[in-house]
Amino acid sequence: MSNSLKPDATDATHSPPNTPELERLRRVWETLGRDDPLWAVLSHRDKRGRRWDLDEFLATGSLEVDAQLAVLSARGYPRGRALALDFGCGAGRLTRALAAHFERAIGVDVSSTMVETARRLNADVANVEFRRNASARIEGIADASVDFVFSHITLQHIPADLAAGYVDEFFRILAPGGVAAFQFVDSHDDSLRGRLFGVASNRWLNPLRRILWRSRDVFEMHALAERRLHALLAWRPQLRLLDAIDDGAAGPGWRGRRWIVANDEAAPVRVDRTGYALYADPRDEHIGAPLLAGAAHDPHVLAVLQERLREGDVMLDVGANIGAIALPAASLVGPRGRVIAVEPIAANRVLLARAAQYAGFRQVEVVAAAAADHDGEIVLRTHPSTSNSATPPASGERLAAPEGASVRVRARALDGLFADLARLDLVKIDVEGMEPFVLRGMAGLLRRFRPAVLTEFHPWAIERATGTSPEDYLAGLFALHAVAEVLHRDGTRERCTDPAAVMAAWRRVNDAAGLAGRVHLDLLFAG
Structure with missing residues (x-):
């Protein structure tokens, strides 16, 4: 009989608790979502002041999603098409596009005003759902249940500790055979603009942004060191980094990155x-x-x-x-x-x-x-060939076999x-x-x-x-x-x-x- 004894857990979590930074993030995006939600999502210079054409705005989401899924499909991912999650959904342009490829698409956002806009703009799509998620975790999504996790131009606006926790949540919810694609900012680049970002904190840049945008609340840029993500990935041996590529979506001055992570476990x-x-x-x-x-x-x-x-x-x-x-x-x-x-x-x-x-x-x-x-702990025997378990004295030949394991629950x-x-x-x-x-x-x-x-x-x-x-x-x-x-x-x-x-x-x-x-x-x- 195997003498191994291990806790019965599927992962180690690194998500931080809710913080004042998260509340501040929520407050800023509530304002942005109320004032000019489409421009807050895609900040093109000529679209500020509610100048986005809705069809044009939504078409950008279809282009992004279709292109990303075409690349992934060529590599055999995702293996299932039941559920997609759009993290930082904003007005729902990517969630809407995901719904065309998956049985169900869920968009989550920290801002209730953004979620309200997303629901209104996508009321004609039956298989989408939008949720406010003002938590340091992605609440209400089961472990290993999402076939495709997608996040674009979102993590770059989230303080690094929170962003790292959300990436760990992506890893938690990623289903066997599923894939996560997410963009973030690793650091500033070597350009003059980038060197300015490197020495000037958001505390000094925000007054300039307020003047330029004529707004009291402005979104910030936050770098998330890529080495932190490698450390998170190391906790989950079933996950594999398929690609880590440069991504220019953050604009000049920033070293943007896009990660593609696959869950190689056998899918149920x-x-x-x-x-x-x-x-x-x-x-x-x-x-x-x-x-x-x-x-x-x-x-x-x-x-x-x-x-x-x-x-x-x-x-x-x-x-x-x-x-x-x-x-x-x-x-x-x-x-x-x-x-x-x-x-x-x-x-x-x-x-x-x-x-x-x-x-x-x-x-x-x-x-x-x-x-x-x-209340306390007990030890159970398990075996790879069965979902059943039993205490060691009540284990039959299969559970007691050397291939089995003892787990503390x-x-x-x-x-x-x-x-x-x-x-x-x-x-x-x-x-x-x-x-x-x-x-x-x-x-x-x-x-x-x-x-x-x-x-x-x-x-x-x-x-x-x-x-x-x-x-x-x-x-x-x-x-x-x-x-x-x-x-x-x-x-x-x-x-x-x-x-x-x-x-x-x-x-x-x-x-x-x-x-x-x-x-x-x-x-x-x-x-």
């Missing part, structure tokens, strides 16, 4: 379902590969969701994996409902969050933790985590034998709401993971609901009123399979 495959999609790893032999082969995931469990969940309901999915239950549940509870997906393994959470984002399911909340009877008792929950209609628990600990950690929620409980029942794993007898686990559930249904995989159901009847059903299923107790049951406890 999208599996479309009615109303949503899942993202599956072909190497995942337990869930991903069957989904890609056309199999439905646990149709006997999905049938229970169809029967019990209604618009506005709240479901807690404990051990959510890649979202094969959470996503259909979200489609049933709708935008007024809530699905809380608790999942300890980072790779699974990435796929789950990406699927929720693709479907537009803001009702899905992903919690990075292993549900337990205490956060553990949370759900009573404390969701003390303010207003309702709870259904709980699904599938945690490879840890179910008794989950029950103890949410005893208060169960007493308060008496939700229906869908649970995997695997005596072999329960005994090894928790030292609890399977009969005691069942007794706790029967104290909540007097009747259990065994959900057989052929769609039939078996009614049980005590632990002995459930145990008898489990033995029959295992005897028929000839697998010596290694087959689990799925149970529904409901009033």
Whole structure:
């Protein structure tokens, strides 16, 4: 067995907290977006004073995007065309152009006045969305979910520490097979104008800009040293710098640069379902590969969701994996409902969050933790060929194999985590034998709401993971609901009123399979 023990994390973040500099940046661009938004985006001398023709302005965005994507397509990027992000979208000229190439395009900007203009000018484009993002992070965008990140003539106006944090955010959200293209200013050049910029700070240049532009608020120029970006890139071995080229968009006096960064990780495959999609790893032999082969995931469990969940309901999915239950549940509870997906393994959470984002399911909340009877940490075994995980004592041959790894994950008792929950209609628990600990950690929620409980029942794993007898686990559930249904995989159901009847059903299923107790049951406890 491998002795490696590592934290379960996909990245290291370097984004700074919100700062007074960010607030000042927001204030300046609120003013610029209100006074002359198109000129603030493209500051051509003859266009100042709202002289841009709108069609001409938008055409510049199409030219830039079409040219950049033509270059990238020749190199095989991006491999997916689901989502593009325009960082520093301004009036939305690039976002609009991206929407012609991607299923969905999102533009983000620090300025609400710019976002309002972008929404107004692009109201005729169905697959664009504009968001105000007055944060040092790119909020609301899932990890590894964006196929194309594009930013042009934006980072050069952002103080260096903030800009470096945003570049690290580009790296965070870049999907496998995706590519980021972004322009920035590395330093001043050797021209007379450039040497002036090198010795005169924005503090001295801004009064001159105010006089020239006849404006109280003016945008500034900020250099971002290229070496800082190399340091950020080194944290993410899955990313590769395809190109670093000179870019003259910043104008004379500046050494502008454009980086093209690709994510070379194997891309998950999208599996479309009615109303949503899942993202599956072909190497995942337990869930991903069957989904890609056309199999439905646990149709006997999905049938229970169809029967019990209604618009506005709240479901807690404990051990959510890649979202094969959470996503259909979200489609049933709708935008007024809530699905809380608790999942300890980072790779699974990435796929789950990406699927929720693709479907537009803001009702899905992903919690990075292993549900337990205490707050702290636990160790889980993982393996490259499966999305499943288990505690070391409950690991089967695959998870215990040398190719597997031990990861340390956060553990949370759900009573404390969701003390303010207003309702709870259904709980699904599938945690490879840890179910008794989950029950103890949410005893208060169960007493308060008496939700229906869908649970995997695997005596072999329960005994090894928790030292609890399977009969005691069942007794706790029967104290909540007097009747259990065994959900057989052929769609039939078996009614049980005590632990002995459930145990008898489990033995029959295992005897028929000839697998010596290694087959689990799925149970529904409901009033």
